[in-house]
Amino acid sequence: MEPEVFHILRFSFMHLKESELQQCFLCCALFPEDFRIRREDLIAYLIDEGVIKGLKSKEAEFNKGHSMLNKLERVCLLESAKEEFDDDRYVKMHDLVRDMAIQILEKNSQGMVKAGARLREVPGAEEWTENLTRVSLMHNQIEEIPSTHSPRCPSLSTLLLCDNSQLQFIADSFFEQLHGLKVLDLSFTKITKLPDSVFELVSLTVLLLIGCKMLRHVPSLEKLRALKRLDLSRTWALEKIPKAWNVYAT
Structure with missing residues (x-):
C-alpha cells in the first residue's frame, strides 16, 4: 500500500x-x-466480543450494531453489499481498507488474520505469540489440528475456526493454554467431538457450533459457568442438547 493512501485511511x-x-x-x-x-x-460477533454491551434488550443491541455499520458506510470505511436472490443486508471492505485494518490488528502482535488464505494446517508455533487477542483462521482448508500444537496465548479472547469444511479433528492440547478464550467459533466444520480441553475454558462466554453436521455428542457444559450463548443450529446428527449453566442456546 502506498504510504499516503495508508495515512489517509488511518486518519x-x-x-x-x-x-x-x-x-x-x-x-x-x-x-x-x-x-x-x-x-x-457481524453484529452478533460484536455482541459476543463485548463491543456492544450495556443495553436492555437484544433488539436494542442489534439496532445499535446497524447504526454503527451505517456510520462506517457513511465515512466510506465499509461498503454496502447485496447477494443475489437474498433480502439480507451485507457489508464488505475494500481490499486497501482491509489491509490497513489488518495492519492495525497485527500491531504489537495482537492479532493474527489468515482468513481465506487457503491454509491446510494451522500456523506454526512462532506465530502464536503471547500478545494475541484475536485470531481468525476462518474459510481455509485445515483438515486437522494435531497434538504438536499447544499455543501459549493467555490473552487470546476470540478464535475463529469456522468454515474449515474439512476440519475433522482437534487435539486436546490445542486449547490447554488458551485460558482467556471467550469466543470460540467452530461452525461449519466436520468435527465429530469437541476436545476435552474445551470444557476447561472457564472464561468462555460464546461457543458456536452451527452446521457441524458430523457432531454427535457434546458432554455437559455445566463447568463453563461464564457461557452465555451456545449455538447448535443445524447440528442434525447431535443426539441430545448438552446441559449448560445459565446459557442461551439456539
Missing part, C-alpha cells in the same frame, strides 16, 4: 474517535478478502 479510522466504532471496523477485517459479511452475523 479516517482515527477520526472515528469512538472506541466501539473502531472495534466494529476492525472486526470486519477478520473476514476473508472481498467477503460479503451479513450484517446480522
Whole structure:
C-alpha cells in the first residue's frame, strides 16, 4: 500500500474517535478478502466480543450494531453489499481498507488474520505469540489440528475456526493454554467431538457450533459457568442438547 493512501485511511479510522466504532471496523477485517459479511452475523460477533454491551434488550443491541455499520458506510470505511436472490443486508471492505485494518490488528502482535488464505494446517508455533487477542483462521482448508500444537496465548479472547469444511479433528492440547478464550467459533466444520480441553475454558462466554453436521455428542457444559450463548443450529446428527449453566442456546 502506498504510504499516503495508508495515512489517509488511518486518519479516517482515527477520526472515528469512538472506541466501539473502531472495534466494529476492525472486526470486519477478520473476514476473508472481498467477503460479503451479513450484517446480522457481524453484529452478533460484536455482541459476543463485548463491543456492544450495556443495553436492555437484544433488539436494542442489534439496532445499535446497524447504526454503527451505517456510520462506517457513511465515512466510506465499509461498503454496502447485496447477494443475489437474498433480502439480507451485507457489508464488505475494500481490499486497501482491509489491509490497513489488518495492519492495525497485527500491531504489537495482537492479532493474527489468515482468513481465506487457503491454509491446510494451522500456523506454526512462532506465530502464536503471547500478545494475541484475536485470531481468525476462518474459510481455509485445515483438515486437522494435531497434538504438536499447544499455543501459549493467555490473552487470546476470540478464535475463529469456522468454515474449515474439512476440519475433522482437534487435539486436546490445542486449547490447554488458551485460558482467556471467550469466543470460540467452530461452525461449519466436520468435527465429530469437541476436545476435552474445551470444557476447561472457564472464561468462555460464546461457543458456536452451527452446521457441524458430523457432531454427535457434546458432554455437559455445566463447568463453563461464564457461557452465555451456545449455538447448535443445524447440528442434525447431535443426539441430545448438552446441559449448560445459565446459557442461551439456539
